[in-house]
Amino acid sequence: MGKYDAYLVCENGHGVNDSYYSSPSFNKEFCTTCGAKTFKTCPNCGNDIQGDYKLENVIDLSGGITPVPDICKHCGKDFPWRSKKQKIKENIKTNDKNDIFLLETIMDRFHLVAKQLRQRYNERETLDIKDEYDTQDLFHSLLRIYYDDVRAEEWNPSYAGGSTRSDFLLKKEQIVIEIKKTRSSLKSKQLGEQLIIDIAKYKSHPDCKVLYCFVYDPEGYIINPRGIENDLNDDSKEMKVKVKIIPKGH
Structure with a gap:
């Protein structure tokens, strides 16, 4: 028994x-x-x-x-x-998508997908998330589930003598998604500084009403992820800023 x-x-x-x-x-x-x-x-x-x-x-x-x-x-x-799973199914079926909810779902499950990709039959080759480019490739693939028009590396106007490129632009939805992956040279202090500069630059982007900064931190370099999120999240009318660091709880 x-x-x-x-x-x-x-x-x-x-x-x-x-x-x-x-x-x-x-x-x-x-x-x-x-x-x-x-x-x-x-x-x-x-x-x-x-x-x-x-x-x-x-x-x-x-x-x-x-x-x-x-x-x-x-x-x-x-x-x-259970209600969250049902809401995901409803969003997939309808044309009136809740974009914030869909993007939050992709980000919440990103680490789960990355781990699953490593578990292939007979140890076949797979995508191992080693750097920021790998993170972008996988995130781009997941965006394709919900969006037909995903524009990669859209140039932004110069700011303070420099210029930057957003990783993904959802032009119709007016959402820009910035992708970062932490590393030994990109920990809490450096990440915070980069995000502050990026947020200032994106404010002049003509198609950006919502800026999503997705930070993939599988090694746990970020000591206080919720603190960074709370400090940088902004719900102002000019441009909403949402910072998401995944995973947490190391």
Whole structure:
């Protein structure tokens, strides 16, 4: 006979550890994919979220991942992430897209996609995100799921004697997406300085009403990602600025 372990899941529905009790070393307070807080109990009834099924004296070597449930088996109510999944499906079907929601979804799941690409059959070659160009290529591919007109490397007007290129322009939606990947020479201080300069330059871009700065930080160089996001995010009417650093919770 066996029994179910508890499942540690983040608020966005990413499975963190399907063996909460039997493999506690994998438990994390925050999701390494999106940075959201994790929990193992249903927010409605307080019972454990159903995780991996454990058989006594049997070791599972399959390496399979237990699917994250959408509904609590104890109270029958939806987990918080089920409505988010449904909203994604609705956005794909409609022409009246919620662009901010779609871009947030791509960014939240970017690290999950990058990790999945490494797990190919028979160790076949794949895309390993080693630098900023790799990050741009993968992000560009994900944008193509939702957008037909994605313009790469659109030149911006000069600012303070210099010029820059935005990585992607969604002209119809008037959204510019700046892509960065951290490295040993691009940590918190250098990143903050670059973003401040970029934000100032993009304010003169004729097609930029929303500037999205996506920072991929798989090695955890950024010590306080939420602090940088909070300092630079801006909801002003002239140009909204949204900074997203993924993953968090290192």
